Amino acid sequence: MAIVMQLTKEKIIQDFKMQLHEDFMIQNDEATADERFIALAKLVKCYVMPDWLRGRDEIVKEQKKTAYYFSIEFLPGKMLQTNLLNLGIYDLVQEALREIGVDLMDLVDAERDMALGNGGLGRLASCFMDSLPTIGAPGFGNGIRYKYGLFKQKIVNGYQVELPDAWLSSDGNVWETKKPHSAVDVKIYGNVYLVPQESGDLKPVYENVKTLRAVPYDMMQIGFKNDVVNNLRLWDVEIPEKYELDYPTLADRRRIEDITSVLYPDDATREGQSLRLIQEYFMVSAGLQTIVASYAKMGLPMAKIHEKIAVHINDTHPAMAVPELMRILVDEYELDWDDAWATTTQVMSYTNHTILSEALEKWDAGLFKEIVPRIHQIVGEIDRQFVKTWAGKVDTAVIDHTRIIQNNQIHMANLSIIGGHSVNGVAKLHTELLIEDVLKDFYLLYPEKFNNKTNGIAQRRWSQIANPSMSALLDKQIGDGWRSNIHELLKLEDFLEDATVQLDFYQVKQANKQRLADYVKKTQGIDLPIHAIFDVQVKRLHAYKRQLLNVMHIIKLYQDLKDNAALEITPRVFFFGAKAAPGYHFAKSVIKIINELANLINNDARLRDQLKVVFLENYNVSLAELIIPAADVSEQISTAGKEASGTSNMKFMMNGALTLATLDGANIEIKDAVGEDNIVIFGMDKDAVYAHYTRHDYNSRYIYETNPRLKRVVDAFIDGTIPNTHYEGHEIWDALISYNDEYFLLEDFEDYVAKQAYISELYKDKNTWQSKAMKNIANSGRFTSDDTIELYAREIWGIL
Template sequence: MKLSKKQFKQDFEERLASKFATNLTKAGHQETYATLASVVKHYYSSIWTADNQYRDEVGKKQAYYFSIEFLPGKLLKSNLLNLGILDTVRDGLADLGIDLDEVAKVEPDMAIGNGGLGRLASCFMDSLASTGFPANGNGIRYRYGLFKQKIIDGYQVELPDSWLDNGNPWEVRRADKAVEINFGGEVWLEDDGKGKLLPHYKNQERVLAVPYDTPMIGFENTTVNNMCLWRSEVPQDLDLKFQNLDYMRQTSMLSAELYPDDSNYDGRLLRLKQEYFFVSAGLQRILRHYKFTQKKDIRRIGDYIAVHINDTHPALCVPEFMRLLIDEYGVGWNRAWDTTVKVMSYTNHTILSEALEKWPEDMVKNLLPRLYQIIVEIDRRRTAELLPKVGATLVHNTRIIKDGQIHMANLAIIGSHSTNGVAKLHSDLLKDVELHDFYEIYPERFNNKTNGIADRRWIQISNERLSGVLDETIGKTWRHNLNDLSLLKHFKDDEKILKQLQMAKYDNKLRLAALIQERNGITVNPEAIFDVQIKRLHAYKRQLLNVLHILKLYFDLKDEPDLDVVPRVFIFGAKAAPGYHYAKSIIKCINEIANMINNDSDIDDKIKVVFLENYNVSLAEMIIPAANVGEQISLASKEASGTSNMKFMLNGALTMGTLDGANIEIFEAAGEENNFVFGLTKDEVYEYYRNGNYNARDIYEQNPIVYRILNSFIDGTIPNIKSEGREIFDSLTIYNDEYFVLRDFNDYVRAQKDLENLYRNQTAWTKASLMNIANVGRFSSDRTVREYADDIWYIKAKK
């Protein structure tokens, strides 16, 4: 949009006066932020309205991305950038004596996601709008999200994340679009006298789902998509005798927190209720909108609507869509099933068995009795159809209901026309190993869509220093097409450009060093290697392998204080699920090791260890631009894709990584010589599984370095971890090291030495950094969503 600085300043001052009855000299930070958000909202509202009207009039097919979590981060700068007015607004505010960066700090991160799954969904929302595709998000408006992490005495403590205390200026409450969700009770079918069975219900729990719409603004275009988040409320017409405190509390809990603790029955039941809540609400709204705007036969909806199931949490889309078509719109079973399969598509994000959801049959039957009937019928009809075609073994292995459980991944695969993995290795594992029986039956449904990231947030907003160097060196076309970063290859031997890249990195390290000093009280050396591992704390991601290497360096320096090493700052950011005791023990150990090393005068600041609490998008935006190294060290075959690896690559960090997930494609793109590769391959891991001959105890007993490091967890060397240290020691030596940490240790140490040696030659290091930036184009989420649009959803971008 076109906006003069003069006009913006006038709009801002007028809105401040009308909204808060105050002026520039008296306005506080919260008032300034709210005013600015209100002005920006006014700027995009006409574009949003026009785009919605255009879609209804043209009637082109739209996609709906169902995800139990999104992780957008802050939206102020993103909206300013995408509207094309970031610099104008920054300069206008400066004229008024206001620092945009200070105003932006007031905005809380939206606490509606956790890790890579939610961040990917948000990158997709950004990219779909920026590439002009009509596609919308559907999720839950969590009041508290996951949790706010505090580190107290080294332990993770979970506090509520009250991100909505001051409201959310970007959202629009649509009370007139609210729908009702029903749980429990009894259901039975009766013949309507015309040969159709109609469901009848009794004693159901009623909940109102109210949508809050947040616009997803495209980058310098006229597309504004919608992210619909649902809030649970008590229906206004509910009989007062039902409005007791327990019912009201249960209703509010549906949209209170992300991933309630599933270590007990009540927690699992709440999670299942959440999944049905946002699935049913979203599908009801889609169908109503279709009937209102298109006025076409409901049986043709597959030509106008695509619904995407992001991981297994929204897998109930399949039976709920069937229920709505059959019960509410009178579509026959066979036509409803064909339509459902045409509309639905599914992304598998993991091969970890504990993450492939399974629900007890009785739980589903009691909570969702009508859906249970439909799931049973889907399973029955499919079994009858396939038995004579593929045989009993394949049918049994791929049943939706077996062993008293409903398998959500099976339901999603069977009820959709597409199942994709998120990196080539992951997709191959799905076809060849984890979902091979499904692949035998439905080979045409399987495909790969390697994940990507939205460069607008992950360099244009978060790393303006590097963005400026790129603009001056290769022009600005890369901001619209990330593949144009390949032009940077022509400058890999240009000493001036290499120096500018070094200075941009150094400035970002200074910025992060100041934050670490402010938050942790730790002084770090910006000349040191900033070695970063930021991701969910999970055993398969192997933060523990990183820790063992840190201890090796520490003991080396204790033995030989004058040892010539390049100083290192090891930076961690991670949340552990509240019920994941082992992961929380690792966090405790990291923090106690940090205290031990950081306060040891013998080390002379050659190693620093920093754990930054409450890792979120805004913190990532500070850390990633400053990183020299990104740790992507999961056991090969366990990380479906990873996206922090792509963010580090975009910002010129080198990858320390295994041949896992999208690391493989990063190494292919940027060259293994410009990164650090180590560890078992996927085939070697599976060979261990087949032979069962891995013996971690032997490594512990035969490798004196490993022996010393592991003993430090239990002999008092590391203070204050008596129980946590024993838990980790036992996991590696008695319980045989599930993720082969000890098996990969020596090769990891070798790769870390290679890293140190390369860093000593700053010219060679910066060339490797440049080559990572120059080859990152294929990892744009713009590319990823185009593949989804073309191959799975069959939607077209606005011209």
């Protein structure tokens, strides 16, 4: 039985004090919040250790089929609250600490965000890490232990400045355990020759390779109140003692250390750098060598490895898992190519997260050959066999579009699809687009591989942890069963028309808005009226996400208020939180514009607090936990067809915000869940967007010239309305008018403005508004990642 079952307040206090003695040689009353956090985290680790070890032993003993989720990004944020909650000791620990004069929240604040991810893709991986043990599935994570996470964003004179995120303390991360015992070697560079053996087989012989040591750091992933503990394994690089002579100078050593030094700060686009390719191979090779070795210990035939092991390729970054498993099976375990291929394709599965063409990963074959020569050979052979298999059976054009090597480039999505048995999109519309458009040739070849798995969220973090006041109200209204079974939120449906309950939810929202307003006051000195609509857009800055459309609406409101000093509008505060990839020029210009517009508006007394704009610096998971519960309106306004799913949309919904959305990604499924009356939809749908693509008839300049109100808004970018943005304003104006507005902001503008006006009217009727907000909360349970991952586990991996 789990240790935590026997814990008492007294025992926790005693253990906590002991831990402080042991780690820091101090008493509780002398300790800083940092020291207390570390002591508590270590204590939690001790409590969990037996379950963690038992879980591992059971998998070996019972030979359970296990899934490994390979991802170049994980974005857990802070772990203390999640771990306490999942262990079922949150309240007990909080009370115990309170008894000795310690506020748990101070310890929570002391933890650093673990931000080894850019945005939705990494955060989804972390939600899955929470959900896998929660549903009792043997599913482990595999990734890289970056020394620096996603850059820390500072705003200086309105511009984004990037600072390194040195998240690891000198002792590392308290949640991890270094396992030098399980280190493996990874080989890169050099030459490979195929030397014929007596048997007639060809054997690869390596020359001048560089050997890296991959050292794993394990982090426990605790299931929700079920004693199940899984593992997230992150790899760090070291120089193996045996090969020290290969790295004689300090510069040589640094180049190696660089491999796990930084996360690539690019969301949905990629810098084609060899370091990234090495990162990908390093993670894949270290992970697979370990997995195959553990399977080998079972003494079962290698050709049946798919019966015990599933490997998931999260976006294409780990796609080298396909040729690497082939290498291990063929070169090291001497399987026939065909047997190895048959099992490899059954082991592997792949999720596609975007259809943006600039995000589809391709590598120069020359670079590939230089860095991973054996993998290059194997990919060449996979490609050859693929072409051979389909030649004469389908149009040559289909083969030309789907083969892995085209024009001396290696197409990683093609490798992932050909090398696996499952390809999934992350929302219904996205999967449809894959099938009908982006991957239609593959669908012709392998219709059975395609399936949808709509994203989900680890609801515990986004409700119980992030929104304690709403949680307490839910307990009062529908009982606390929803905390373990999120579908019980549906019970709230019975109270949608109850004016007292509506008022209670209104008050909870206002309290959360006050919490956010206090933070803004403290960090930026801006006073915010909490009776205003809190209208929030937080996500990576990208042209397709259309933060600029939001900005255009704000400019319009500003112009209205300036035109008519007596005008009364429903007061609004617009919040933005967004990091731009450091090399993404346009996105950085949008950040500058937002900040200058905010300055202009916030300092104009004549607007009488009816309009405020706040750019929240350094948006990250912890800030999301503060912002999302305070939102009245959730902005999900991407050009239809471009946002594969979105996941913050689900978090906002769960916290009772109304979604203002295009029919894109998972917004469509949110609409299906709450009904048309409880979401605000605007703009072109995917068919309207695609019609423009086929007809080539979009003309933003025409719209601009024929709509004076819109023209005035667009001209505000260049006519001096927004101070200090001469350069950025022109860049934006050009994108919208000279370059024909790639993301159709102008076409969607009028409908967006109209729906925003509708929201302003609606908000005046608090009861109706709250009823709609409650409808959203009630139906948010269907977006739990527990259910999403259960579908992966059953339908793709076969581990349940």
